[in-house]
Every structure is written in C-alpha cells, then in structure tokens.
Amino acid sequence: MLSGVDHDVPDGIGMARLAWTRLPTADGEGAGPSTSAVADGELLSAAAMESLDYEVIENYAYREEQAQRSKFWVPYYVMLKWLFSLLIGVGTGLAAIFINLAVENFSGWKYTATFAIIKHSYFVGFFVYTVFNLALVFSSVYIVTNFAPAAAGSGIPEIKGYLNGVDTHGILLFRTLVGKIFGSIGSVGGGLALGKEGPLVHTGACIASLLGQGGSAKYHLSSRWVRIFESDRDRRDLVTCGCAAGVAAAFRAPVGGVLFALEEVTSWWRSHLMWRVFFTSAVVAVVVRSAMNWCNSGKCGHFGAGGFIIWDISGGQEDYSYQELFPMAIIGVIGGLLGALFNQLTLYITKWRRTYLHKKGKRVQIFEACLISLVTSTISFVLPLLRKCSPCPQLDTNSGIECPHPPGTDGNFVNFYCSKDREYNDLATIFFNTQDDAIRNLFSAKTFHEYSAQSLITFLVMFYSLAVVTFGTAVPAGQFVPGIMIGSTYGRLVGMFVVKFYKKLNIEEGTYALLGAASFLGGSMRMTVSLCVIMVEITNNLKLLPLIMLVLLVSKAVGDFFNEGLYEEQARLRGIPLLDSRPKQVMRNMNARDACKNQKVVCLPRVSRVVDIVSVLRTNKHNGFPVVDRGLNGESVIGLILRSHLLVLLQAKVDFQNSPFPCGPGVLNRHNLSDFVKPASSKGKSIDDIHLTEDELGLYLDLAPFLNPSPYVVPEDMSLAKVYNLFRQLGLRHIFVVPRPSRVVGLITRKDLLLEEDSNNVMAELPSTSV
Template sequence: MANIAKKVSWSSRAEESGVAGERTPLFNGSEQPRLSRQDSQRGRPKEIPHNEKLLSLKYESLDYDNIENQLFLEEERRMSYMGFRCLEISRWVVCGLIGFLTGLIACFIDIAVEELAGIKYQVVKQNIEKFTEVGGLSISLILWAVLNSSIVMLGAIIVAFFEPIAAGSGIPQIKCYLNGVKIPRVVRLKTLVVKVCGVICSVVGGLAVGKEGPMIHSGAVVAAGVSQGRSTSLKRDFKIFEYFRRDTEKRDFVSAGAAAGVSAAFGAPVGGVLFALEEGASFWNQMLTWRIFFASMISTFTLNFFLSIYHKNPGDLSNPGLINFGRFESDSVAYNLYEIPLFIMMGAIGGLLGALFNLLNYWLTIFRIRYVHRPCLQVMEAMLVAAVTATVSFTMIYFSNDCQPLGPEHTEEYPLQLFCADGEYNSMATAFFNTPERSVRSLFHNQPGTYNPLTLGLFTLTYFFLACWTYGLAVSAGVFIPSLLIGAAWGRLFGILLASITSSGSIWADPGKYALIGAAAQLGGIVRMTLSLTVIMVEATGNVTYGLPIMLVLMTAKIVGDYFVEGLYDIHIKLQSVPFLHLEAPATSHWLTAREVMGSPVTCLNRIEKVGTIVDILSNTSTNHNGFPVVVQVTGSDEPAKLCGLILRSQLIVLLKHKVFVELARSRLTQRKLQLKDFRDAYPRFPPIQSIHVSQDERECMMDLTEFMNATPYTVPQETSLPRVFKLFRALGLRHLVVVDDENRVVGLVTRKDLARYHLGKHGLEELQVAQT
C-alpha cells in the first residue's frame, strides 16, 4: 500500500458486511491530525473535515442482484408460461401508469406556476406603473421583494422542516439510487408532495431556478410508488404488483420514472430514454429500453393533452413539455461550414463558465454545510436570496435605458414601460420580469435589435451569480433553465458582436441561432451531459439541423470543464459523502488486490445456527452489517468450515419475526414454511432487531438457513486485482462479494465502500476515509 499518495489514519470497514467492527489502522498517513480532547479544552477550534474527503457509513447499498435461494427457485419453477406473460404485461401497465401520472404532475406544476406567477406579475406591474408617474418606486421594490420572500419562505419551510431530501433538483440523489445506493427517504410520497409544492413556490418566488430538473425526481418517486402497489407513508396496501417488491424491479421502474420526468419537462421522449441511460441507470437491457420509451411517450402525451384543454384548444397538441423553445425554422437557423469553429469556441467558453459556476457553487456549498445547517438558518437564507434577486432585478430594470418599440407581434407577457416613451417597453424587463422559461424563449426568438449588448452583458453577469447562489438552497429547484438562460444571453451577445465586426455578419450571424448554441454550451459546461442533452435540445427545438453543432459544443464544453472541475451533480454527490461507483475502477489500481481492499475478519453463520447466536450477532453489530456468509463444516472432519451461501440481515429479521425455528422433537426437524410473499410484505422497511422479541426458550432453538440463503453467492480469489473486482461488482450490481482462499474458506468480504474508497487524485491513487457522518 506504500504507493497510495494519500491515506487515512483509521478506517472502519464494518459497512455492508458482516465484518467485525474494530477500526483497523492503515499505514502511515498524511492526513491532518485530529484534535485531541486536550486541544479542545485549550480552546483551539475544532477542525471540520471536508465532506468530499469522507465516505459516509450511513448510506447502505441496494440489493440489485436477485437472491436465488430455494424459495425463489421454487416460485420460478411453479410459474407457468402465462404467468410470465402476465408479469411482462404488468410491467408495461406499470410503465404506462408512471408516464400518465408524471404527465399529470407536470401539468399541475405548469398550470400552478403560470396562474400564480401571472397574479404576482400583474400586481407588481400595476404597482410599478402607478408609482412611475407619481414617484415612490421604492414601494414597488418593497412589494416585489416581500412577495418573493414570502412565497419562497413557504417553499423553504416545507423543505427544511418537513422533508430536506426534497431540496434541489433531486438528480444527484436519483443518480445515486440507480447506482445502487440507498438514499434515505428519496422516493417517499411525502418527498413528492414537498417537491411539487416547493418547486412551485421557488419559481413563483422569482428565484433563478427552473421547474424542469425536479420533474426527474418527481417521476422517479411516482415510479417507486406505483410499481410497489402500496404507500408506506399512507399505510395503504393495494395488493397489486406484489411481485415487483424487490430492489431489482424497483430500480428499472425508477429509471422509467426519471425518463418520463425528462420527457414531461422538455417534450423529449427519446432524450428522456438517453438521459436515463447516460446519467441515471447503471444497469440496462433492451426490453427496459422499450418500456422506458413507452413511459416517456405517455408522459409527454398526457402533459400535451391536458395543457391543450387548459389553453382551451382541446386536441391541439402543441405543448409537449414544460418548456417550449419554440420552432426554429430551417431557413432562419441555417448555418455555414465556417461557423463550426465559432460554435466550438462557444463550447469552450461554456466549459470555462461552467467550471467557474461549479467551483463557486462548491465553495458556497462547503460554507453551507459548515454554517447554514439549521433549518431556521436555511429558511432565512432562502428569503434573503429571494429579496436580493428581486432587488437586483428591479435595480437592473430601473437603470436600464434599453427601450424597444412595442409592436403588434410582440411576445412579451408583462412588458414594463417605466421611463420609456409611449409605445415602448423596457427590454431589460423582458429578461428579469418574467418566468425563466419565457425569458429563454424570448432570447431565442425575438427579432434582431430587441436587446442591446449592454443589456445582455449585465444580465449575463448578474444572473450567473444569482443562479450560482441559488443552487443548493433549501428549496426545490433545478439548474437546467437558469443554465440555458445564462447561455442564451451571452450567446445572443456573441451573435450581435459577430454581426457588428463583420460586414456580412448581419446576414448569417442570427442572434437567436447563437443564443441556442450558447444555451447548449452553458448547460453542458455545468452538468457535463453530451448524448442525452444533444437529443433533448434537438427535440425541444423541433429541428434536427443543429444536431451536429450542439453535439460538438457539448463535447467541447465537457472536455474543457472537466479539465478544471467535475460536473455539478458529481460535486454534490461527493459533498454528501455518497459511495458512488463510476463506470471504471481508478487507473493505476491493478496492483491492488482483493486481499488489500476487503474487510476482515468476517462474522459468519453456520448453516444451522442457534437462534440466540443470531439475535446476539444482529444486536451487537451495527445496522450497517447487512451480509453474513454462511459456512458448513463436514461432520466428523477437522477441516475448517467452508462457504455454502450468503444471507442478509433483512432476511434474518423476517425469519426471527415469523419464528422460523427448528425444534428437536423425536429426532426429527420440523420447521414452519415461509414464502417469498412474507419477505415482500416486509419490504422495504424491515423492522430493527430491537423490535423483535425472542424468549429465553426460543433462544435455545435452532434456525436452518439452507432454504433462505443465497446458495450461489459470487466469490473471488484473494489475488484478484481491484479493476477485476470492481468490474464484477459494478456490472452485476452486487452488494457483497465474498473473498475466499484456495479451499473455499471465507477470508474477507468486499462491499461498495471498500471499492469507493479509492479514486485517482492529483497525486496518484488516493484513499478516502470511511466515517459515520
């Protein structure tokens, strides 16, 4: 281990496994020393470690590998051909329900935002127009700031005090869930309600946020609930879809829900499928692709249909998503070959600005973790940001003298005249005094000359910092639309400058075209998506002409941005200390073997074990101990026990709850029969061992684990290299990987955190600390 550049002084390997809970010292570390009690008593400030330098023990893994015990095999053997066909039909039905409900939720959010924002803007607009003539515009500013702060306060309270996991877009949490990490409360019904109400308050409150990102989380929650046929929050069990009550099936439906959320947000069903593949699901198959595409199509159709009714045009399916970029006609957005280098340069600019955005947000998030962690402080910060956003917006509009004629074809929803002449409106108000979605559309499609360069430059600068400050607040909010809005502003500015410095620029340098490219560059520079974002942009614009330029822009933005800092979602995953497994093991890690990364010694159980022993093991080990190898010793032999299976803590708790004990009566073993239904009924919230009562007489009974354990667990030899262990673990979605010697004896256990501890840093292969955070 001497080649590892950065090591830790202590590491607890008692994570998902049955590994004994001692803290085993590693080799000499370069970690900064912890303060002793004497140091603390001397008044020295206690050092707060950076969260990205830790892996948290509070995150468990999900069981994405099916437990092929005797109960499972017997059920599969009894199931007829028609039974399998019915299950397949049920999967399609569930995906259809996911798409339908996700579309309904998106429709509700869109209508609520439009109605409430319309009321707010009309009130503020009338107030501004009233005081423009008689003076006292400060009252209009106070009204705008108070309205925004009050609405945002409501959204922040329900998030900070009732369901903190609903904060943000939820995309990092869903990525972790699909990667195999169990994020507490991430797919609860309560989380969905808070997410929906919170995002409405955030957008109506005027924050620099969008409602599209949270739709991905909302769709995932819908999928998790519908596929299980019950709600643990409501304590209702509808007795349907019981077969799908396991992590493997639930994972596939959550992937469909995430894709349906993207489809509803952008009207991009193909983009939704690719998003689930690129950014979400860690495991994929061909049939899953068709079902996810079906859910995405149903989602966008449902939203389209009900919005057509809301707009009093039933059957006019012209609103496929929450955001409508508008049509880019082929003749107006045509580009020339010599413009491709300009597009690539814009991609590099987007990568640089995205890296700056992510870096600033990283520092800000560190500050919030340290000092703004109480709910009351989080609500106050959200209110402060809302008030500052309103003040900055008002100030920018007030001092702007960018007046444009208000023609009959104007698309501005709430034009402000302020100090402009009659028949004119303030152009800065088009960008600030509107919902972000409408502002993006105006930057894409308003006629050349609608904005002057100073307006676009100031708007880009101020909105960049406002969006950076806003992301990470204790509110439900997304970063997609703010990123598009920032990029569209500086992209349009780029087009205007091109037109001004070239004699024929006014002919080919259409500002709307460059606004689209700038929007793609900025979004790609922040979130670092390529394939799915290309298709989303193409579908949202309704024009495939810009497929190649957008792809080149996104690839350039990703390459340039990754050189400086990671993508925004990856940063927040690290800051939450989540043991996320990437596609490949760290480079230069082939010299590490399973013996060096595994946890040991391992707590094993005999195939026929005493009940009291099992209770004591479950009670005395941490709840993070979730897998126990089962061993058997040959009768009459002095050979050590050998591996014969693996059983989970959750299975043992169900067995104890149902008193599945072996009684020695008349030299005959009798045992109560359990079915998989008993385990599915307890899923996913298995009771703690402290709630299971076992009498003293029952402690003397025996428990036969043969029928319930996974008799064919995956194993690797001790000398297996880390990349091979990683590939096996990641590709199969394992939770435990048993390490055995040449005689099939258990010597260790590899779990997610044993692998996630290693990553490639600036000084070579580095090892993170595992701690209870």
C-alpha cells in the first residue's frame, strides 16, 4: 500500500476515461467564504493564498445531488442569478452614493469652515483645515489597521488575482467591505492624493461575494435560502458582476464597467456572464442617476452639484486638425513615460515600506498616514498662498465660467488669498478644491486660459510626488483620480503650448487635459478599450474618441517598453501568483514533465488507513492528492481528492471502517451532501483541529465516493505553453501529468458534441451533467 509515502506518477493504464482536455462546464458547487483575514493587509504572502476550484467535481455525491434536484431547481437557479445581478447593482450603487455623499459633505463642511475662517485669520484657517483632514485620515487608517487590514489599497490587484483563480484570505469579508466604505470616506474626504474609484471596485466585489454566500455567517447576517451560489465558479461570476458594478458606479460609466471587468480583471469570460454583467452595470447607472436627481434639489447637503465624476466637456473642441495629431502623440509618450515611472517608484516605495516600515506595527502605519496627511494639507494650503490671483472673466452665461460667489465655496474657481471678490487663484482652484471639482476645472474647455504654466507645473510636481508617497499607505486608495489629475495637468500644459503654436486652429486646452488624463492612465494601468470607453462616458463627447484611442495606444506601448502595468506589479509584489494572458516564450521549449521534474507525487491509496491520511495531511501542505487503486492490471489513478474533503471525512468519522477493502457508494446518506459536492476550501479548517483516538486512527477510509474521478490530465510531453493555456483558460487548480497512453478508446470531434439540445435555453446556464 502507498499510504502517505512519496510515489511516482503511476502508469497510465486505466487513464483513458480521464479527460485529456475537456470542454468547460457551466457550473459546480464550491468553496465557502473566506473566513479569515490577513493580519496585515500589506504583508500578504503566498502562504495567505490558495487557488480557487472552478472545476466540477463529478463524484458520487455530486451525481446523487443532481438526482435529488427537483424540476424547479433549474428555473430557480437561473432566476436567482439574475436577481443577484440586480441586487449587486443596487447594493453597489447605494454604496457609491453613500461614499460620495459622505465625501462631498465632509469636503463641503471643511472648505466652508476654512473659507469662513480665513476671512479673519489664515493661520487659524490653516489649522482648522489641517485638523479636519487629519481627523478624517486618522479615522481611515485606524479602521484599516485595527479592523479591516485587507481594505488597504485599491483592492484591484487582489480582485484581479481572485478572478485569475487565487483567493487572498480576507479580501471579500464583511468587515473588509465595511472598512473599505468607511476607510474610503476618511482617506478621500481627508484630501489625500488618492481616489475612491478603485476601492469602489473592491466594494462591488465584496457586496457580490457576500450576497452570493447569503450574507455574513460570522456576524449572523446570513440567510440559507440564497445560499445556492457557494461554488467558486458561481462566486467568480458574481464577483465579476461586482467589479463591473464598482466601475459603473464610480464613473457613471456602465459600458466602461463591463469592459473593465472584461479587459482588466477577469481571466475568464462567457456570453452568459456578459449579459448579467451588462445588466448589473445598467442597474447601477439607474440607481446612481435616481440618487443624483433626488439630491440635485439640495436634499443631500453639499452633495449634488459636484458629486460623482461626470466631466461633461461638450461645448469645447469638437473637431481636430491633422496637425494636432503630433502633439497629441507626444502627450501619449509623456503619459507612457510618467506612468511607467509612477509604477516603478510606487513599486520601490511599497517594497521599502514592507521591509522596513510596516513590519514595525500598526502605530507606525497610523503615524505614517497622519504625517502624509499633514504634508498634503500644508502643501495644498500654503502653495496657493504664494500665487497671485487673476481677475475673473466677464460673467458670460454662455461661457459657463463660474467665478466664486460667495468667495471660494461652491464655484469651480476658488477665491483664495485674493484681494478682490471677482478674482480667482488658479493654483488653489486645483489644489484647494475637491478632486472632482479640480478635474472639472482642468478639463474645462472655455475661451480663456484659466491656468498659468507656472501653476500647472507646480501642481504637477507636487501632486505627482504626493501620489507616489501616498500610494501604499494603510488606507483604501484608488489611483484613477490621482492619475487623471496628473495627466490632465501636463495635458493642459501641452495644450497651452499648442494653442500658442497653432494660433489659427480652434484648440481647447481642456481637450488636451482630457487626453493627458487618458494617457497617464494608459501609461500606468495599461488599459485601452475600457479606459477609452470610460473617458468617453465621463466626458460625454464621442467626437474625441479617435484622439483618446490614439493617446492610449501610444502611452500603453511606451509604458510596456519599461515595465508591467500598475496592478500586475502590485499583485506580484503581494505574492499573488497571477497567470498572465500569454505563457512565457521559454515555455514553448519546455514540456509538462520539465515543470514537475524531481517531484515526488504524494498519492493516497483508495482505501487508506486513517493514521496515514492524517500523516500525509500533517507532513504536506498540498491541497490535492492523486488517489491510486491496485487492480488486476496493476496500479491505476482513479482520481483526485481534495484536502478539504479529507478534513470533512476525518472530522465526521462516520465513514471509518474496519475493513481494508472498498465499500463502494451508498455511504453518502450519512453526510451533508454539499460538503462533498462543493470543492470546499480548506480555509479555516486545519488537521490540527481534528482529534482522533488511537482506535480511530487504526481504522480505514474508502476515498472512492468522494474523489474527483475525472481530473484534467496532460501527457508528459505536451509543451508547457499548451499546458499553461489549458490551465488558465479552464481555470484549473490541479492537472495530472501522465505518461503517453498506450491506446485510444475513442475520438471526439466537434460533431460528437452537437447533441440534440433540450429546447430550454436556460439549461445552458447549468453544470454540464445537470442538463
């Protein structure tokens, strides 16, 4: 017997029934929620991660469960999926409204109080402004460090990892959701150089995951009747909807949300999912719009006029000449260079933080965030004081220019340290303002030149530095808005230059600011299609589409020349083993056997002694074990058993038997079927928590009814590149490498798979074996 001993991959006899490659099936029942949070959001390590199981484990339990399902199960399942898409849209939309409402109101109170006080004393005004910011940032960092460590950062690298097949513990917990929402309010309201858009993507994903698991069991907020989507496959679909909803809510860009999920986060896609994601994004758009309409009448305090990103620059430059393409391409190059530099600097700083700073504990993290808040407040208050004010243009209803009245509160242009009422301070207009208003100002496409080059350069240098330093602090932080602000500043600078150079053309600086924003995001995040659509949706100007496409392509190409995109770099730094869309070149010259050279496969015999199973689980950290059976023809692999299933069996003890011979199926009525149908994750369960007596350790366990009888198998000489593609496209967790089989029992072609379809369309949604 092979109990608990290292064992080479057995001969492939009997493997013919195991699939070489299989069509992806639609569904499976899967892992429960993550139950543990990482101790420190920064210190995520590979050990804190585990792969997800997207595979359908077609064991006896699965088949039995399929047989027990009533005929109403299928419509119920499909209906619930759509209902959940709706709920995710509503939930994310409401969360976005809440965050925006809180941020706008906090900012509104802060600026109103500060502007009222500086009429009497600038020093006291500065003090109040700084303390207000400090209090908000402190609340944010305190929540994150003490309550929800996984809420730090944007969360996009972790969600990207999740949708790539890696579960980082703690990222989708209820407390992470709460931490993300309240933390974002503090960090964004506190004026740090970061945005709320990335965190909203994470918020949408958390809402989706929590809904999918029927609420939070830990906080007794769960409901059994909706707990139908516990499989990793279903949760992945819901989380994809959540991500799209997050972007749709953050930018009020529903199509951009769908494309963001498709291009940036998920590695896996299918048309049914596309429809649901589309539906969720549309729901978000409706929810957000309803709230905006309601709030516009002044019911929501400072929220309404300036809340939510929508920078409608229609009325600006509607056409472009070919001469402008060159400066626009230059904007793309600058975006690529500055974006790549941003990625590199943030990578170094994050590494340094992890190695030297954050290891010292929560207090250091809190102190760091508060210090950055003080520096940010000082820079944003003091630098505008050094600028001279400019007179407002003649108030012209068509120009849309809103010079401050009353000074500095609501208007886009801020009257700050100006001697006259009808003057504005251009640096304060972008520095001493809410982010959304600042961007609206930078994008504004009006007939006069609102900003001096000196102010724009000052802002660019200072804000870029602040954004780099702020990235990686222990607060929820998105990079979209800082990226847009940085990009629109140098875009506008280029625009000013072009206006001077091509005097005869109708050129708007605001248009160049928009292109600059797109170029920086393209250069840093390396998104193209989704970003392009998001930019068009938020500016409401379709005519600029070709220009945005141009700068995005240039900036991405330039950025790619230097390093990887921001999220990929950060994911790698956090130890998330992301599988890129393409295998490395070297894999073409390697085969499957090379990838597992010198590996001694740890197998379990079909009927194992309990003591041997315990020993294998104690001495190995692996989550899957091949199961072998000894027959007349020698030894053959009969499937794969998951660690989590072994733990369930050891804990339940009901299948222990005295006999070392197979007992066959029929034992399942003693179990909760779902424990074996779901490829339940072993998170939260440990072999050390299971206590067995001496007698129990001497008994036997037949693993056959619980194993996955058809795991994916590849021949040892298949190229590693091909294995890679298979692994990634099917979202696999384990793949067996076997010797070349000696005979073929059949051959399947496309035509063999075109079976007579049941007329019911909804069947396509279901696991292959259930239809």
